Amino acid sequence: MLGLVFLTIFVSLNPSPTSPSSSSCTVTSIEDLAEATKNCKDISIGSLTVPAGKTLDLTSLQAGTTVTFTGVVSFGYKEWTGPLVDVGGTNIKIVGASGSVLDGDGARWWDTKGGNGGKKKPKFFAAHGLKSSTITGITLKNTPVQAFSISGVSDLTVSGITVDNKDGDVDELGHNTDAFDVGSSDNVVITGATVYNQDDCLAVNSGRNIRFADCFCSGGHGVSIGSVGGRSDNEVNGVTVENTSIVDSDNGIRIKTISGATGSVKNVKYSGITLKNIKKNGIIIQQDYQNGKPTGTPTDGVPITDLTISDVKGTVDSSATEIYILCAKGACSNWSWSRVDISGGESSLKCQNVPDGVAC
Ligand SMILES: *[C@@H]1O[C@H](CO)[C@@H](O)[C@H](O)[C@H]1NC(C)=O
Numbered sequence: 001m002l003g004l005v006f007l008t009i010f011v012s013l014n015p016s017p018t019s020p021s022s023s024s025c026t027v028t029s030i031e032d033l034a035e036a037t038k039n040c041k042d043i044s045i046g047s048l049t050v051p052a053g054k055t056l057d058l059t060s061l062q063a064g065t066t067v068t069f070t071g072v073v074s075f076g077y078k079e080w081t082g083p084l085v086d087v088g089g090t091n092i093k094i095v096g097a098s099g100s101v102l103d104g105d106g107a108r109w110w111d112t113k114g115g116n117g118g119k120k121k122p123k124f125f126a127a128h129g130l131k132s133s134t135i136t137g138i139t140l141k142n143t144p145v146q147a148f149s150i151s152g153v154s155d156l157t158v159s160g161i162t163v164d165n166k167d168g169d170v171d172e173l174g175h176n177t178d179a180f181d182v183g184s185s186d187n188v189v190i191t192g193a194t195v196y197n198q199d200d201c202l203a204v205n206s207g208r209n210i211r212f213a214d215c216f217c218s219g220g221h222g223v224s225i226g227s228v229g230g231r232s233d234n235e236v237n238g239v240t241v242e243n244t245s246i247v248d249s250d251n252g253i254r255i256k257t258i259s260g261a262t263g264s265v266k267n268v269k270y271s272g273i274t275l276k277n278i279k280k281n282g283i284i285i286q287q288d289y290q291n292g293k294p295t296g297t298p299t300d301g302v303p304i305t306d307l308t309i310s311d312v313k314g315t316v317d318s319s320a321t322e323i324y325i326l327c328a329k330g331a332c333s334n335w336s337w338s339r340v341d342i343s344g345g346e347s348s349l350k351c352q353n354v355p356d357g358v359a360c
């Protein structure tokens with residue numbers, strides 16, 4: 001009993017959590033964050049509200065820092081481009097503890113227009129320039145527009161993420177709520193993600209050695225490469241999508257290259273894909289993409305080569321197209337498809353320049 005009293009006194013005399021001498025710090029107010037990132041390598045972020053128009057800034061972390069979210073993080077309302085959370089550094093571990101959530105309360109911005117107009121909406125979670133890092137167990141709820149932007153990173157593993165934008169389905173208010181946008185990155189692994197959203201589950205615009213495995217995608221536009229073209233980096237080389245279910249979505253597998261643009265898409269492999277309740281296309285590969293409205297005329301500036309699609313099974317809605325391939329002449333080659341079994345919908349009559357061994 002006496003021991004317990006002494007222990008209590010000892011603990012309460014300990015320095016304040018964010019004092020410079022401390023290496024382990026708890027942040028419960030945004031004001032404490034800058035000092036914590038300067039002084040601490042083990043940062044715990046509890047429940048707090050990030051003021052409107054401010055970023056939860058984790059870009060100045062010391063190498064080797066672990067940041068653990070333990071509570072509910074909310075964000076004030078402002079029409080701006082964000083991001084709401086920004087993470088950077090080397091050997092960084094970002095962890096979402098069980099029950100923690102970053103809640104965008106996106107309904108305050110949703111107006112059916114996404115990034116195409118209406119209210120200016122903040123992007124949510126930027127992971128830019130990370131090296132040799134991990135992001136684990138984070139839950140994003142109701143993102144105003146895109147969820148994770150992964151750009152300029154090398155050797156990043158993103159596991160056990162939940163993006164829950166189900167509320168955005170009401171009256172189709174949520175739009176352009178891509179779960180993972182990946183660009184200009186090397187060696188990114190995304191595993192075990194659970195996504196409910198209204199746009200691409202994955203969209204790789206550029207990069208190398210990207211793996212997306214053991215994921216569940218619902219409500220969106222499919223697991224996508226692209227759109228490719230029209231940016232500063234337009235090379236996609238090495239994307240593997242494995243063991244992933246895509247349900248209640250516009251498309252299953254999708255590769256879209258921009259009309260008139262240049263670049264390349266190569267070494268792409270989809271395998272072990274299950275489709276269910278697909279509304280538009282089971283597999284869609286198009287070289288005529290333009291935001292909002294494909295042109296219908298494929299162009300050859302972004303060739304799609306060395307594409308393997310195997311063990312894809314499932315169903316699409318009766319009004320949906322099972323497989324749609326629109327390639328420019330000579331711009332799709334060395335494709336290898338096997339055990340592709342998609343049923344329930346219509347066959348496309350509009351396929352063009354389909355490579356040998358592949359059927360629409
Ligand atoms: C496939 O993915 C699911 C999650 O969607 C996971 O539970 C399962 O273990 C994975 N299977 C393999 C063989 O990796």
Ligand SMILES: *[C@@H]1O[C@H](CO)[C@@H](O)[C@H](O)[C@H]1NC(C)=O
Nearest residue numbers: 267305306307308334335336
């Ligand atoms: C065809 O693609 C495969 C990978 O799918 C690759 O290993 C092979 O080198 C490619 N062949 C040519 C001729 O480019």
